Amino acid sequence: MAFITYLLTRVDVLLFFSAFVAIFIYWFNGSKKSTAKMPPGPTPLPIIGNLHLMDLNKPHQSLMEMSKKYGEVFTLQFGPKKVVVIAGYKAVKEALVTRAEDFGDRAITPIFSITSNDHGVIFTNGELWKSMRRFTLSTLRDFGMGKKLLESKIQDEIIPFIEKIKSFNGKPFDTHITNYAISNVICAIIFGERFEYDDPTFQNLIRMIDENTRLVGTPKVMMFNWFPLIGSLLGLQKKVMQNIQGLQRFIVKCIKKRRLEYNANDIGGFIDAYLMKQEQESTKTETYFSEENLISSVLDLFGAGTETTSTTIRWGILLMMKYPEIQKKVQDEIKIHIKPGQLPTVEDRKKMPYTDAVIHEIQRFSNIVPLNVSHSTPTDVYFHGYCIPKGTEIIPLLTSVLYDKTQWKTPYDFNPNHFLDDNGKFVKHDAFIPFSVGRRACAGESLAKMELFLFFTGLLQAFTFHLPPGVSREDLNLKPAVGFVLAPTPYKTCAKLNY
Structure with missing residues (x-):
């Protein structure tokens, strides 16, 4: 009996000592209780998780509301x-930016996995992504991104776009035709040619x-x-x-055509440049420059280079109708700095702070x-006192930056004074990141900035946009349509020629 009591006492001591050691290690490693947990968030329900808290037609607004309760970093x-x-x-x-390596991977999303x-x-990781992005940026620069050469390509497209709008003779029209004009710029870079707006093949591509x-x-x-x-x-x-x-069928057809016409001394577009790269890599046992990557890279550029810039221009036309006083101030500045009959240039932007x-x-x-x-985390990441496990999908909520109350005086109002x-001089703003920032920032950012200035200024130089008959400013809907990209709710405009 005495032996059993002694043994139990020794077991108690061992348990106590083990517990003490465990507590010491726990404390020594920086209090895992606070750093090893994922960020806070609402309690998930069985099966659906936090789905009941989301407005799936406006998920960004739901996330903005949750950030007010759970802070800068939260889990759903x-x-x-x-x-x-x-x-x-x-x-x-x-x-x-600061932790670019920790948040630098692209998340694996089922819909984008099957499409790419x-x-x-856009949707790759590792050395494959690095090779494709490096080649894409280099090729876009070779074809004039940020240079005078590309400016002339954009100006060449502004002319038929203006003529197309003129053809409506001041009657209401759908601004979706903007997609054709903007897409033709990236088409010239990718395929080495543009398309007519009434080309049914081109129209079908834009529709898709x-x-x-x-x-x-x-x-x-x-x-x-x-x-x-x-x-x-x-x-x-x-x-x-x-x-x-x-x-993809259209792109494959274009690639076959470019391959038949390929001339290493006459590189006319992105596809030609890629074919040259394939030729240079042909002796290597391993290369990332496969046919599949060519098709997907062209598709990435074609889609991104068409949709986002044209959507922004369409928002611009809508907002000019909503705020005609702002439209007039832009036009007054255009009259001062750009001669009649002369297309805007990138250099004009420096003289036109209001525009x-x-x-x-x-x-x-x-x-x-x-x-x-x-994005996603390539390894376990410690951020703001929490542990985010490897492979976790990360949503860097751009809405929360572009509408951050600590950065913008009137974030929910359209206010050029920002x-x-x-x-009256133009000021840059660090929180202006519509193209995102860091390693995964939009590869075509310089192209988009050039297009936006030249197209927007060219349009307001030629036309004054106003409401169709029977529509008031109060009737204009500034709420976006449902989609991955927030496009304006479909509307029509009338364009009055300024000369």
């Missing part, structure tokens, strides 16, 4: 999947790009991303894939890619 659960949202200018900049098949430049951009942001496709097996029963991803396959401020404010206010394109000082 959709089905079995955990997602971390980063909100506010300071936190997003820290993640994407893990090829191309526009439709997919809308569909991938709809509730049914979001359900497919979070619950692939259940979401696949809804079938919307099949329509997305039909459009992708249609676009520049209006364009920037259109981008900020329209907030066309509200959720950003999701980019003007007291003397």
